Amino acid sequence: MSISNGGLPSLCAMAPDGSAHHSSVSSSDHVHGYWERYEQLKYNDVVKNCLFEDVITRYENLMLKHTEYVKEHQSERAQAKEALQREQRAITNVAHLQNLLxxxxxxxxxxxxxxxxxxxxxxxxxxxxxxxxxxxxxxxxxxxxxxxxxxxxxxxxxxxxxxxxxxxxxxxxxxxxxxxxxxxxxxxxxxxxxxxxxxxxxxxxxxxxxxxxxxxxxxxxxxxxxxxxxxxxxxxxxxxxxxxxxxxxxxxxxxxxxxxxxxxxxxxxxxxxxxxxxxxxxxxxxxKINVAPPDSLTGMTRRVDSRGLNAASSIFTPRTATPLSPYKTPSSGIPQLDGALAQRLPHLRTMSVTSSGNTSDSGGAVSSWAAITRASADRPLTDIKRTPSGSTVELGRNTEIQRNRHGHRIDEPLDYDRDEVQRLKKYKMCNQHYIGVGCCHFNAGKSDKCPHRHDVKLTQHELYVLRMVARETPCKKGLYCDDTKCIYGHRCPFPRATEGGLRGSGMCLNGEHCRFGRAMHEVDIKIVKTVRAVGAF
Structure with a gap:
């Protein structure tokens, strides 16, 4: 078999005499070999094409990702630049605000x-x-x-x-x-x-x-x-x-x-x-400031503890209750006394009338008190006769209630000693336990629930004085209370205000801080009837 035409095998051989003759290898084998070689080349082309396609595909994906990364990078750079600008503005603002603060x-x-x-x-x-x-x-x-x-x-x-x-x-x-x-x-x-x-x-x-x-x-x-x-x-x-x-x-x-x-x-x-x-x-x-307002019963001055001008002030809330009822009539600026007490204290009423003639209406009760103080300078501390210590005083035994023409309850006047009232108030005793119907906590064996004392032994005279202390607390039933055993006050016992912003308001010196309601300040104390009532407070 010879090779010609660029090294390709010849399909036939020439005889010595120049005639052609068939190779010992059959033509079908040659053709089959070419086909095999052709198929091999085709396969190689496919592999080559697949390789190229894979490379190109991967390159294309890389290009897409690169493009995306470039965009993101550009966006982040823009954001970073903007953030830096914001930070710089914020720092400037903080410095400005800090300077302002x-x-x-x-x-x-x-x-x-x-x-x-x-x-x-x-x-x-x-x-x-x-x-x-x-x-x-x-x-x-x-x-x-x-x-x-x-x-x-x-x-x-x-x-x-x-x-x-x-x-x-x-x-x-x-x-x-x-x-x-x-x-x-x-x-x-x-x-x-x-x-x-x-x-x-x-x-x-x-x-x-x-x-x-x-x-x-x-x-x-x-x-x-x-x-x-x-x-x-x-x-x-x-x-x-x-x-x-x-x-x-x-x-x-x-x-x-x-x-x-x-x-x-x-x-x-x-x-x-x-x-x-x-x-x-x-x-x-x-x-604390200590003032000495004239005592409304004796005209003598007394020491009162003051913490200023608040609700607890002694200036506006006298520490000692008094049976004085300073209600002025339309034609006079003279403080009036309870009926029964006025009969026992004619000298005080006379001095009050005398002093009022030398004062203006704006002075009122205060000017009268000043006159009483001057006129009573040589008198003993109290004129009111004391209930003898140890005497039998019936507490809560009354079966009658005195009322005015409006049906309002009028408390009976009490003789008392100012010093005794002040002394008993310091003990903070339970009024209901001693002179009322009894403390519910104490009776139930829970005396620790009551903030007041139950362990002080009182004489009959001290029990009597304690009634004056209880009068400083307004009755919950008000002016129409019909409880004969009630120990609390049914009208304000403090002097009426005749100066400052309270003048003419009908209120007492306590003003709006007074625990007694407004209706309990201008009570007609003239008794027109006595009624019998039975009740329990």
Missing amino acids: NRDPFILVLLDGDGMIFNANFLREGETGGEHAATVLHSTVQEWAAVSIVDCPSDVKVIVRVYANIKDLADVCTKASILTSTVQLEEFARGFTRGKTLFDFVDVGYGKDRADGKVAETFKLFLYDYHCRQILFGCSHDNGYARLLEQYTDCSQAAQRVTLLEGVPFEKELAGMPFPKLKYSGIFRET
């Missing part, structure tokens, strides 16, 4: 002026004293802040807000001989306000809880104000502020921002509050 830092001194009273030396100096008090308080607070407040700015301001009923506070200070005139306190308030630009002595006027309400709302307003670095809260005289402060006892931020300022010693509930406490000696009064 750090600007004008201040300390708030918040005082209830009805009980947080300035030292008498300041008050007596009037306007000059007010300016001096403002200067001393300002420098004292700044010195304390520099030492006690962390990171306290050197330019910290001091703001003082004092809320008080100036007129009534001035009256109290004058009666207690702290001031010689009510004008002195008004001048002090003006001087205090003018003493420093950020100091204000605010007159809230007369009204229930006006000072308390303003103090409480101001406290809430500034408590979480960032500019306010500390609140010095002057409220040591009034347990009522414990209700306000107990809302923030679990707040660590409030505990760091509030300091209780002491004037008079802290009341029990306030003393237990988890707030820092501070005392500025020499600036505020450290003892």
Whole structure:
């Protein structure tokens, strides 16, 4: 077999004589071999094509992913650039806000002026004293802040807000001989306000809880104000502020921002509050004011404890009940006595009539009391005859009830000794146990449930005096009570108000703080009938 045509095998061989002859290998085998070789080439082409297709497909996928990654990268770069810009703006804003927050830092001194009273030396100096008090308080607070407040700015301001009923506070200070005139306190308030630009002595006027309400709302307003670095809260005289402060006892931020300022010693509930406490000696009064209003029975003065001008004030709530009924008739400003008692005290009635002729209607009962005091200076402490100690006094045995023309119950007058009433009140004895129908807790063997004492042994005279103590509590059944054993009061025993905002209101000196209802203040005490009734309180 020869190879020609580029090395391809020849399909036939030539004879020596030039004639063609067939190879020993059959033509069919040659053809089959070509077909095999052809098929092999075809297979190789398929493998090659598959390889190319796979490569191209993979390349195409890579190109798609690359394109996607490029887009994401570009998006992220844009976002990163925008985030960087936002961060830069935020940093600028934070710096600006921090600058604003750090600007004008201040300390708030918040005082209830009805009980947080300035030292008498300041008050007596009037306007000059007010300016001096403002200067001393300002420098004292700044010195304390520099030492006690962390990171306290050197330019910290001091703001003082004092809320008080100036007129009534001035009256109290004058009666207690702290001031010689009510004008002195008004001048002090003006001087205090003018003493420093950020100091204000605010007159809230007369009204229930006006000072308390303003103090409480101001406290809430500034408590979480960032500019306010500390609140010095002057409220040591009034347990009522414990209700306000107990809302923030679990707040660590409030505990760091509030300091209780002491004037008079802290009341029990306030003393237990988890707030820092501070005392500025020499600036505020450290003892309660004691005034000596004339006793309405004897005309002699008596010592009364005062905590300011709040609901518990002795100025507005006399500690001793009295059978005096200071109801004025339309034609006279003279206080009237109970019928039976007036017969036993003609000298008091005469002095009251005499003194009223020299006073204006605005003076009222107070001017009469002053006249009684002067006229009775040489008399013994009490004119009322005492019930002999140890005498038999029938308590709760009456079967008759006295009523006026409106059917209102009129309590019988009681002779009493002022000192005895004061002494018995200190024991906090259970009225129902001793002179009533009996204490339900004590009778049930649960005396610890009753807050009053049951273990004091009283004489018949002391039981009698205890009835006067019980009269200070208004009866729940009111003016129409028909219980013959009732030990409580059915009309207000305190003197009628004849001065200030209460004048002409028909209320007593307690004003809106009085526990007796308004209807129990202007009761006709003329007895027109006596009825028999049986009941149990």
